[in-house]
Amino acid sequence: MGVAEVLFLGIALGTDAFSVSVAIGTKQLDWLLILKLSLVIGAFHILMPLIGIQLGYFLQKFFSYYYFQETIDQLTTAIGAGLLLILGMIMIYDSMTEEQEVSQFNLYGFSIIILAFSVSIDALSVGFSLGMLDTGLLVSCLILGVIAALMVVIGLLLGTKLGNLVEKAEVLGGITLILLGIHFILTIG
Template identity: 35%
Template structure:
């Protein structure tokens, strides 16, 4: 086998690995998007939230890649645990507010703070992945753009699916969404 063919197959293998990792990271955005979509969401908010998630799916791995092995080993696990705790709080609050009705103000994903909080909690696991990737020679631009692309697309799909299902669930949509966020929070903490 000559060098050009070997180089092409290695590049194709690296690209396939990056795509698989991007899909895996995007699955969180998809699943959690369903949870928020079940609460009910406008199409404009879907676009804004998905763009913010895509942005964080680019920034967080970049931060991880540039942090280095030592700092990453210290903060990587902490970042995932913090994201899990945040999802537990958001999910628990959504469940509580759906059961209490109008007596409790619900988590508002339409505010800038709510969108930022949700997007960060969905994207925080990509920091740890970035730390791991930073130890290997990968194409940084391609990697983070793929992460952002798949994170954004999969969050749109999840939010739209959740929005569609919420119409049939009615008032229980927010509770179902809260249960999904709460469950993912537990998984991040385990």
């Protein structure tokens, strides 16, 4: 997986965090809280794919004992691409069916961790896909985390102006994941 693909993946993953940040941004937060939220969410967007990548590597090694290496590479690529397709469809479905209610959400203490976990859980599945696709571990995760943190800052700062575009951003993120999944399916030899 190249850097451009990881960048697109980071933007697609960051749309959840961005959309929640836009909603939270309407509360007129101070700079310290904006920094704290972006750093914690960015860290979770690094940690969750790392965990997923390790699971992907483990399963790839496990299956390679039972199949020829060429077959396992094709199988793991297909599984990873399939997960991206499914995750993209889920993001699109969620954006059309759920109203995100964050106006009553307390933004201090443990609730920041819960918020960061909830907007980065999809990064676990993507990390799993990255592990199955045998991509660069640390650089990919750092890129995902930096992009997510930047998208959170942008979302928080522009919350009052972009509130009506949140749904479109999530749909675009879902479409990007689906296109990445299709791209990887087409690379299976």
